[in-house]
Amino acid sequence: MYPLEDGSFAPRNQWYVAAWSQEIKRSPLERVILDNPVVLYRTTDGKVAALAAFCPHRGFPLAKGDVIADDIECPYHGLRFGPDGACTLIPSQDVIPAACRLRAYPVAERWQWVWIWVGDPDLADEALIPDHFEARLTDPAYRNAGGNYFEVPGRYVLLHDNLLDLNHVPYLHKATFGGDGGGAVQIPEVVAKETTISCTFTQPAIDCPPFLSALFGYSGPVSRTYVSYFYAPCLHVIVDSISRLDPATGVTEQLGDLLHIHAVTPATATTAHYFQGEGQNFSHTEPCLSEAFRSSEMVRAALEEDVSATRFIEQSIAMNRGRLSEILLKADKAAVLGRRMLQALIDAEAPATR
Ligand code: FES
Ligand SMILES: [Fe+2]
Structure with missing residues (x-):
């Protein structure tokens, strides 16, 4: 399908x-x-x-x-x-x-x-579960807070498409954190292995978005890099690294990493489960900033925007009798690789289990 x-x-x-x-x-x-x-x-x-x-x-x-x-x-x-x-x-x-x-x-x-x-x-070999330390979920350098859950009225691959192309952020999320994000992110560097994809997006010099200023207690120029890791077929961890930038010299000093944690599970042919959390590797103090950020109205509203986009595309698919004709852009590289990876995993299974 x-x-x-x-x-x-x-x-x-x-x-x-x-x-x-x-x-x-x-x-x-x-x-x-x-x-x-x-x-x-x-x-x-x-x-x-x-x-x-x-x-x-x-x-x-x-x-x-x-x-x-x-x-x-x-x-x-x-x-x-x-x-x-x-x-x-x-x-x-x-x-x-x-x-x-x-x-x-x-x-x-x-x-x-x-x-x-x-x-x-x-x-069912538990060794096949993505390595949670490597993914930073159990790395003690990070303080992570899970808990967001959405029942998504759209097929699961649409969520993977969404998470593998962060170029949607300044547009789909302009009413939430995208408007603070410093404009379009660049076409990512994409590295695909057998069952993982990593994508690096950079914003070399932007004003510190207000919600990050609130987290770091800093406002001024920053350099920001997102490295997005997809562990097919379920887990995405985006490492969002923010550094203080001296525009005169180009020297940077790391402020910290945010982790944006996502898991996508197919429910039915046209519905999915979406699990989301946030993490940080700075200021491991109480109250936990990741928890406050994860449960913030802004993050919940931004996730609703992704869920709505998935619902709208699912409706488009239904109106188009199950298929969409697509114009693929350069920015779709990671999403297309992600789809191929899922297809390869399906094809590798015996027909009886498909
Ligand atoms: S005991 Fe479950 S349906 Fe009868
Ligand atoms: Fe999004």
Whole structure:
């Protein structure tokens, strides 16, 4: 499906972010991951259980039920299932049929995320989760705050397109932080490897945008570099480095890095989950600036602009019967490489898992 090849949706034998850790509690949460309705909850020892979301008896949504000790109870006729998906109780009979069980999905918690694998469970190697230290998420030099979540009414690749081309910032976000961003960013330097892309955008000399002045306690000329890392098929980390600039000499002195953290998970063919957080490597003081920034109205409003853009493009696709004809620009290089990377991951999977 657009913008991938017909019949291609998303690579399934991959780890995806299913939820923020803080979202998963004892009370169950239902979320659709790559067309798999999943119910998530915590067991008594704090581990995350991820099970098929509908009761195998009559299809009742289990997220409407209660968690009792480590089991989830269907509220229709009281069947219970353990975190491994096995049925542990049928109140109306003693014998539990072998087929009466739920699919259990492999999960792993890293940083503040619950990662899930909805592909072939035999291939669910946790070593395939992007290295969180390398991505700076667990690097102690950074103080990171997660927690933003959006249900996006658009296909997941549109969000990757958005995140891989920051030239949209001064325009789409002109009412929020884009208007402070010092004008168009330059065509990025793009380096693609097998499953990662890095893009470097630079703004060599701009006035310090007001929201950064507030963070750094500095106003004046700055040099700004964004290095955007895409770990296909889910994670983007943008390292936004700001340096004080002496325009007379060109000498720079680093003020600090902001991290803009994004994870994109396909839900259905035309919807996605979007997880977003912020980080910093300066002033590790209370209150945490990253947390204040992440939860600020400005950041939430900017993210809504990306979500709206995705919704509008999805509507355009529907009006154009599932495809768009596109004029690709030089600035689309990283987005096109990202699409190719996703297609290659899909193509590498056995047809039965696609
Ligand atoms: S539908 Fe769940 S117990 Fe009957
Ligand atoms: Fe954006």
